[in-house]
Amino acid sequence: QGLKPIVSTESPALIFGTTTKLASDLPATDSFLGKNKVPDLQKLFQKADGLPVHLKRGVPDKLLYRTTMALTIGGTIYCLVALYMASQPRNQ
Amino acid sequence: MAHQAHSYHMVDPSPWPIFGAAAALLTTSGLIMWFHHNSSQLLALGLLSMLLVMLQWWRDIVRESTFQGHHTPTVQKGLRYGMILFITSEAFFFLGFFWAFFHSSLAPTPELGGQWPPTGIKPLNPLEVPLLNTAILLASGVTVTWAHHSITEGNRKQAIHALTLTILLGFYFTALQAMEYYEAPFSIADGVYGSTFFVATGFHGLHVIIGSSFLSICLLRLIKFHFTSNHHFGFEAAAWYWHFVDIIWLFLYMTIYWWGA
Secondary structure: OOOOOOOOOOOOOOOOOOOOOEHHHOHHHOOOOOOOOHHHHHHHHOOOOOOOHHHOOOHHHHHHHHHHHHHHHHHHHHHHHHHHHHOOOOOO | OOOOOOOOOOOOOOOHHHHHHHHHHHHHHHHHHHHHHOOOHHHHHHHHHHHHHHHHHHHHHHHHHHHOOOOOHHHHHHHHHHHHHHHHHHHHHHHHHHHHHHHHHHOOOHHHOOOOOOOOOOOOOOOOHHHHHHHHHHHHHHHHHHHHHHHHOOOHHHHHHHHHHHHHHHHHHHHHHHHHHHHOOOOOOOHHHHHHHHHHHHHHHHHHHHHHHHHHHHHHHHHOOOOEOOEOHHHHHHHHHHHHHHHHHHHHHHHHHHHOO
16 A cells, blocks of 8 residues: 555564563573574564465465365365265165 | 554454364264274374364464564463463363272272272282382473573573473373383273273373473474563463373372272
């Protein structure tokens, strides 16, 4: 719409103010088991692109969603057929 | 676009609830097909779709909280109530199995030889592996509390060590219990003793595995800097669940293993 995004794309202020001591604040352990990617991910997931949270990451989310849908909907149809067949009387 | 004038979280439309319900349908009817018609495809499909739904639903909750900031103190309060109520419901679940145990063991019938343990049953020695398992779970309760304190103090390295230790103790318990199951001189088919023993300890073991999985996810999130020193409810929920699992074991040990031997 040409409007500025409602949500700021800068790293948002800490929700709980300045008294929070972030785990990443400790310099000595900064590189222990990887660096902090949370601010980048916060920017990504707060992009004003109108996508719902379960599809926010794009292609990998869509693939997983479609796979789950195929399995559950396909499975439900298979289930109804199997239950229908199981409910048929067996001839002696 | 209007901003919300309240501190609650109105979630984005999500497919996981209905897919989860479908997964439950597939799992339950899959059990029927497995029990009565010697076919396990539907059950496998059900369990797989259940796993996919759980992964994506909980992944979305992490996105909504850690990455989108929707978990205000009000929302967190609701989640706390929710977890407490869930754990309470689980307590009632186990209460049923303890009831069944006492029903049969307080007044053993003539068919059992009028005694408990019933005639012919050689119970496990409570002072051997079961006692070690008790020590393991109690120690894991200490280490998970240590991890919590490390998180609130902002000590990342120590928190990771303590939580890892907790998870390893959980795996150790599971491994020992699996070995006990294999080596036990009685089985689930050995009358009401076998039934009460294996159903009660079996469901407990399942809960240990669930708790260990929950803690493992928390460890992953801890390493990825998701938790802050005063906002880490996911970890607290896992720790509550773990303490609950520990307490259930203590009751199992005192009643079924010790009094019941």
